[in-house]
Amino acid sequence: MVSLGKQTLLQLAFFIMAVSVANAALLTPLLLNDKHSHNLSGHLEFLTDPTCQLTVQQVVDRSDWSGPVHKQVLNLGITKSAVWLRFFLTNQANTTQKFYVSFEYPVANSVTFYTKSPSGFFEEQHAGSTIPASGHVVPDRHFLFPLSIEAGKTVPIYMRIQSTSGMTIPIRILSDHALDWKASRDHAIYGALFGFFALVLIYFITSGYFLHRATSFWLALYSVLFSLHMAVRAGFIHLLVPDKLLGINSLLHLIIISGLYFAGAKFFRLFLSLKDHSKLSDTIMMVFQYLSILFALLALFPNPFLTAVSLVLFVINPIFSICLAFYFWHKGISNAGYFAVGWIVAHFVSVYDFFRINGMLSYPEYNEWLIPFSLLIAFIFLSVALIKQNIAAQFMAKTDPLTHLANRRKFNEVLQLEWNRCLRQNTPLSLIMADMDYFKQYNDSFGHRTGDQLLCSIAEVLNRYTQRPGDLAARYGGDEFVLLLPNIDAKSAFNLAETIRRVINNKKNQRSDNNVTISIGIATTIPTKENKPEKLVLDVDKALYEAKHRGKNCTVVSTSSGINMPGIL
Numbered sequence: 243m244v245s246l247g248k249q250t251l252l253q254l255a256f257f258i259m260a261v262s263v264a265n266a267a268l269l270t271p272l273l274l275n276d277k278h279s280h281n282l283s284g285h286l287e288f289l290t291d292p293t294c295q296l297t298v299q300q301v302v303d304r305s306d307w308s309g310p311v312h313k314q315v316l317n318l319g320i321t322k323s324a325v326w327l328r329f330f331l332t333n334q335a336n337t338t339q340k341f342y343v344s345f346e347y348p349v350a351n352s353v354t355f356y357t358k359s360p361s362g363f364f365e366e367q368h369a370g371s372t373i374p375a376s377g378h379v380v381p382d383r384h385f386l387f388p389l390s391i392e393a394g395k396t397v398p399i400y401m402r403i404q405s406t407s408g409m410t411i412p413i414r415i416l417s418d419h420a421l422d423w424k425a426s427r428d429h430a431i432y433g434a435l436f437g438f439f440a441l442v443l444i445y446f447i448t449s450g451y452f453l454h455r456a457t458s459f460w461l462a463l464y465s466v467l468f469s470l471h472m473a474v475r476a477g478f479i480h481l482l483v484p485d486k487l488l489g490i491n492s493l494l495h496l497i498i499i500s501g502l503y504f505a506g507a508k509f510f511r512l513f514l515s516l517k518d519h520s521k522l523s524d525t526i527m528m529v530f531q532y533l534s535i536l537f538a539l540l541a542l543f544p545n546p547f548l549t550a551v552s553l554v555l556f557v558i559n560p561i562f563s564i565c566l567a568f569y570f571w572h573k574g575i576s577n578a579g580y581f582a583v584g585w586i587v588a589h590f591v592s593v594y595d596f597f598r599i600n601g602m603l604s605y606p607e608y609n610e611w612l613i614p615f616s617l618l619i620a621f622i623f624l625s626v627a628l629i630k631q632n633i634a635a636q637f638m639a640k641t642d643p644l645t646h647l648a649n650r651r652k653f654n655e656v657l658q659l660e661w662n663r664c665l666r667q668n669t670p671l672s673l674i675m676a677d678m679d680y681f682k683q684y685n686d687s688f689g690h691r692t693g694d695q696l697l698c699s700i701a702e703v704l705n706r707y708t709q710r711p712g713d714l715a716a717r718y719g720g721d722e723f724v725l726l727l728p729n730i731d732a733k734s735a736f737n738l739a740e741t742i743r744r745v746i747n748n749k750k751n752q753r754s755d756n757n758v759t760i761s762i763g764i765a766t767t768i769p770t771k772e773n774k775p776e777k778l779v780l781d782v783d784k785a786l787y788e789a790k791h792r793g794k795n796c797t798v799v800s801t802s803s804g805i806n807m808p809g810i811l
Contacts, residue, residue, distance in 0.1 A: 269310055271330035271396050274341060278420035281607075282329050282413050283314045291324040291402075298356045298364045298400050301326045315609075318409035319601020325409055327401040333391035342416040343399065344424075345369075345385040346610060348477025349407040349495065355387040356400040364400070372492055374485035383428065383477030386421070406492060408599035412610075432476065435614055439469045442625055449632050460509040461628055465621060467502040468588070472613050474498060493542075500538035503555060507531035510563055513581060513631070514570050523566055530559040556596040560589035576634060577627045584623030591616040642717040644694055645701035653716035653724060657775050660712055660728045665769040671728050672735035672766040675782045676704070676742070678721035679759040679794040696758065697721060703745055707738060724782075732766035732799055739764055739797045747795065759795035761786060765802060 272285040287307045296304075307328065318325060333339050345353050352370035359365050369375040369385040380386035391397055403411060416424065443462055450458030473479050474495045480488060507530050511517070516524035537555050540548045567582035591612050597603045640652035648656070657673075664671040678684075678700065685693040697717075704715040704723055714726040727735055739762045749758040763786030765778050781800040789798040 269307075269328070269330065271332040272415065273332050273334050274339065274391070274415065275334050278417045278423070280415040281314050282311075282415070284310050284312050286311045286316065286327060286329045286413070288316060288318075288411075289326040289328075290318075290321070291326060292322075294322075294324040294404065296324070296326070298366075298402070301328075301400065313604065314412075314607055315605040316409075316411040317598065317601055317603075317605045318411075320406075320599060321409050325403045325411070327403065327411065327413075328398065330396055330398050331389070331391060331415065332396040333393060336393050338390055338392045340418060341389050341391065342380065342418075342421055343387045343389055343401075344382075344414045344416050345387070345401070345403075346412040346414065347405070347410045348383055348385070348480060349475060350385075350403055350405040350410075351407075351492070352402075352404045353385045354402040356402075357389065357397060370404075370488075371480045372488050374488060380421075381481065382425075383481060386416075407495075408601070410598070410605050412605060412607075431614070432478070435472075435618060436469065438618065439465055439621065442621055445625070446628070449628075453632055453636060455632065455635065457509065457512045458628065458632065460505055460512060461624065464502065464505040464509050467498055467505055468617055468621075470498045471495075471502055472617055475613050476610070496538055496541050500534045503534035503537075503559070504531055507534070507559070507563075510567075510585070513627070514567070514575065514578065519570065519575070527563065527566075530555065530562075533559070552596070557593050560592045564589055577631050580623045580627035580630065584620045584627065587616050587623070588620035645698050645717050647701050647705060647723070648714055648716035650716065650718055653714065653718065653726065656714045657726060657779075660714075660726060661769050661775040661778075663712075664728055665771070668768060669729045670731045670766055670768050671726075671778065672730040672732060672764065673778050673782045674725040674727065674735060674739050674742075675718065675763045675786045676700075676723045676725070676739075676760045677762075677786055677790065679761055681721040699749065700746060700758070700760070703742060707742055722786075730766070732764065735764050735766055736797060736799055743795070743797055761789040761794045762797040763787070763789055763800065764797065765800040767802065 269287055270285060272280055272282060274280060287309055288311065289301055289304060289307050291301070316327075331341070333341075343355065349371050351372045352368065355367040355369075356364045367376045367378050367387050369379045369387075375381070375385070378388060380388060389397070389399075401413075403409065443465055446458045446462035446465065449455065450462065470479075474491075479494070480491060483491060483494075507527050511524055511527050511531070516527060533551065533555050537548075537551050540551055564582075564586045567578065567585045571578040571582045594603060594612070598605060598609070640649055640655070641647070642649045660671060678696075681693065681696075684696065700723065701715070701717065704725060708715040708725055708727070710727075712726075712728040716724050716726070718724045725738075727738070730738070743760055743762055746760050747757050763782045763784070765781035765785055767773065767778055767781075769775075781802045785798045785800040789796050792798065
């Protein structure tokens with residue numbers, strides 16, 4: 243009986259050894275050769291720990307490991323469990339080599355790295371977005387754990403990961419050369435990106451200040467928050483934040499995301515003037531805007547509503563706004579095309595990221611560059627859209643919307659400039675003021691729409707005769723027009739005015755057989771330091787009043803112009 247018991251124990255021992263060998267055989271070591279970078283596809287397995295209490299020695303003894311993972315990046319979605327990883331590395335070189343295990347998901351809360359010491363005990367290194375890095379961890383935007391492996395040796399590696407931002411696990415094994423190349427690449431790319439965003443930000447703030455446009459300020463805020471989001475996701479924030487404040491990193495990221503969607507929705511509403519085009523769409527976007535604040539509050543106290551609010555904010559909101567942007571582009575709204583392209587690039591990544599974080603989509607090797615380059619492309623298009631809108635707004639601020647001539651504001655600016663120039667050069671400056679005859683009766687008889695058409699036809703004539711550099715035709719107000727003519731004396735101005743009056747007089751009213759007539763006043767002066775341009779405007783206004791008083795359809799030159807000819811006031 244004793245002999246039988248011993249035999250049974252031996253068989254059991256051999257069975258356990260066989261199982262252990264079989265399990266070990268499933269996970270082959272990663273052979274580190276001359277390549278500068280290796281991924282762990284086929285050489286990594288994981289174990290979930292719902293209790294978050296297992297020690298490294300306990301997981302070593304567990305037999306429920308997943309088996310080899312053949313994906314380049316393991317993505318388990320959102321989980322409260324700790325995830326353990328293990329893999330084996332073999333140094334094929336003839337000398338001891340130094341490698342770096344690079345964990346490339348910088349928003350993971352904590353990453354703990356275990357290797358066996360020569361005495362057989364596990365040594366621990368740790369880093370994370372919310373905990374200080376231990377002494378041997380290399381300062382980098384990714385979590386870099388240095389590792390020396392003797393020639394021909396195989397070492398087991400265990401890692402423990404906890405993350406509230408999705409359990410995404412991109413790991414690479416880097417050589418010194420790969421690490422240097424990575425650092426150079428990151429400095430070049432991110433330096434250029436942040437430099438570009440700084441220039442864009444300066445433009446947004448400056449244009450918003452000088453043009454008094456809230457759209458520029460909101461896009462500036464949106465770009466700051468988007469850049470901070472990129473900095474968090476790229477791993478720069480945890481490098482800059484002092485160790486004592488790392489615990490608030492998750493809260494900081496939450497505030498950045500909430501502010502990003504708040505500012506984005508506000509900018510969207512202002513840029514496309516949603517309130518003017520569609521009050522319903524504006525109301526929906528306003529709901530999305532304030533939903534971002536609700537999301538931040540719910541995320542602080544996890545509850546069943548958080549998932550639903552996240553789905554609405556990060557999926558339905560971007561899809562709705564993208565469709566709306568393209569709808570306005572189709573409708574021909576100014577600059578909506580550039581805006582729509584920039585908006586879809588930025589927010590497509592948002593939708594993808596939601597499903598990736600929740601484990602529904604894979605994490606491709608190039609994923610870490612999606613946010614930086616989508617941000618770059620988005621802001622190129624959004625910047626162009628805003629610049630064009632600002633230029634158009636600036637143009638329209640000085641342009642009469644009906645006749646497309648300069649408006650009174652533009653006229654006053656140019657008058658001052660030409661006055662100063664003629665003052666320096668001691669040359670004459672002439673001003674013609676024209677007013678439609680019987681225009682009120684025309685409007686009353688045929689309607690304002692027909693009156694507007696008549697004003698536009700008069701504006702075409704005036705614009706045709708002011709083509710020299712410095713000439714300006716402007717709508718002064720109502721049915722009054724002014725022509726600013728530098729380097730033109732009173733006689734030449736009179737001849738030009740008579741030509742314009744006769745051309746307009748030959749036009750027939752659309753609704754009657756009467757000809758269109760205008761009254762014209764002219765004033766000319768050589769600017770002096772004692773005079774002001776307002777005096778020239780006053781003189782031409784008096785001359786126009788006299789033309790009206792003489793029976794209309796005539797030209798009168800102000801006596802201050804200093805010439806002697808028929809029609810002088």
